[in-house]
Amino acid sequence: MSLLKIENLNVYFNLQSGRFQALHNISLELEKGKILALVGESGSGKTMTAMSVLNLLPNTAQIDSGKILYNNENLLEYTPKQMQKIRGKEIALIPQDPMTSLNPLYTIGNQLIEVINLHKGLYGKDAEKYAIEALDAVKMPDAKERLNAYPHQLSGGMRQRVAIAAALACDAKIIIADEPTTALDVTVQAQIISLLNEIKNEFGTSIILISHDLALVCENADDTAVMYAGSIVEYCHGKDLFFNPKHPYSQALIDSLPNIEQENLKTIIGTPPSIRDNFLGCPFAPRCEKKFAECEKIKPTLKQIAEKTSVSCLLYENFD
Numbered sequence: 001m002s003l004l005k006i007e008n009l010n011v012y013f014n015l016q017s018g019r020f021q022a023l024h025n026i027s028l029e030l031e032k033g034k035i036l037a038l039v040g041e042s043g044s045g046k047t048m049t050a051m052s053v054l055n056l057l058p059n060t061a062q063i064d065s066g067k068i069l070y071n072n073e074n075l076l077e078y079t080p081k082q083m084q085k086i087r088g089k090e091i092a093l094i095p096q097d098p099m100t101s102l103n104p105l106y107t108i109g110n111q112l113i114e115v116i117n118l119h120k121g122l123y124g125k126d127a128e129k130y131a132i133e134a135l136d137a138v139k140m141p142d143a144k145e146r147l148n149a150y151p152h153q154l155s156g157g158m159r160q161r162v163a164i165a166a167a168l169a170c171d172a173k174i175i176i177a178d179e180p181t182t183a184l185d186v187t188v189q190a191q192i193i194s195l196l197n198e199i200k201n202e203f204g205t206s207i208i209l210i211s212h213d214l215a216l217v218c219e220n221a222d223d224t225a226v227m228y229a230g231s232i233v234e235y236c237h238g239k240d241l242f243f244n245p246k247h248p249y250s251q252a253l254i255d256s257l258p259n260i261e262q263e264n265l266k267t268i269i270g271t272p273p274s275i276r277d278n279f280l281g282c283p284f285a286p287r288c289e290k291k292f293a294e295c296e297k298i299k300p301t302l303k304q305i306a307e308k309t310s311v312s313c314l315l316y317e318n319f320d
């Protein structure tokens with residue numbers, strides 16, 4: 001059952017220099033208790049997609065068309081007040097560095113308890129007990145003592161645990177984790193990802209995992225959307241992205257993963273386009289090893305090619 005469904009989302013930036021499209025017809029489905037990964041190079045539109053769901057787009061951005069269905073209601077029709085009730089409570093954001101979402105002037109306890117007051121209606125000792133339970137659930141060592149710590153006194157990994165504890169404390173149904181491990185070292189990265197997996201299994205939380213780290217995504221996602229230049233170029237299930245990538249961009253990403261021998265490590269030539277670039281054909285064509293003449297002229301659209309696989313590439317389209 002899908003809990004969150006994005007349908008044909010188009011987002012533009014209205015800048016002094018003009019109007020530029022940042023997201024092109026994005027459609028995604030997050031199922032209950034699953035991890036949906038958004039993967040792609042920097043600038044491909046992953047954060048914009050997440051911010052559209054949370055109604056936290058920059059002022060210069062404008063949703064032109066599309067739907068974001070949560071429990072079959074279109075969040076784009078919600079008032080700011082209605083959205084406030086969803087954000088943080090139903091749908092929680094775990095940012096790259098929670099230093100940006102935690103208040104440096106208040107202790108972890110103050111901040112967690114505030115969330116619990118607001119969302120759980122618990123106060124005093126009850127709220128404190130709940131905060132400790134939430135910190136225990138995210139395996140925070142010495143949970144009780146940590147309540148008195150300030151954000152800067154914690155490591156990056158522990159701050160991520162606090163952010164996840166806050167999401168648990170208000171029974172978030174969806175956690176959007178935007179590059180949650182990018183700022184962490186490799187061992188801590190693995191711990192945070194395994195924590196997200198445990199939370200998914202234990203509480204049935206649905207997770208949107210945003211990452212440019214393909215290895216991490218391939219290991220953990222139930223479904224994956226590969227993004228390029230504000231579009232989804234491939235949508236696939238399970239480990240298909242790793243074992244059977246369809247789009248030349250996905251194939252190039254997989255080929256660039258380091259292997260055990262560290263041999264033949266390929267890089268994708270060129271750089272991703274900017275939203276200011278206007279393409280008649282496929283935005284990946286200039287970097288694509290498999291392009292042919294039509295690729296520069298015809299824009300491919302995302303087409304389903306197998307039960308749980310869609311791809312946006314002319315190689316998979318029949319035309320004369």
Ligand SMILES: Nc1ncnc2c1ncn2[C@@H]1O[C@H](COP(=O)(O)OP(=O)(O)O)[C@@H](O)[C@H]1O
Binds near residue numbers: 022041043044045
């Ligand atoms: N405030 C902004 N003003 C103009 N362009 C922006 C702004 N924020 C993001 N963009 C552009 O939108 C595109 C998508 O950005 P983003 O979603 O942040 O990418 P990702 O998260 O995949 O790295 C990029 O080309 C980026 O340059």
Ligand SMILES: [Mg+2]
Binds near residue numbers: 046047048178
């Ligand atoms: Mg981003």
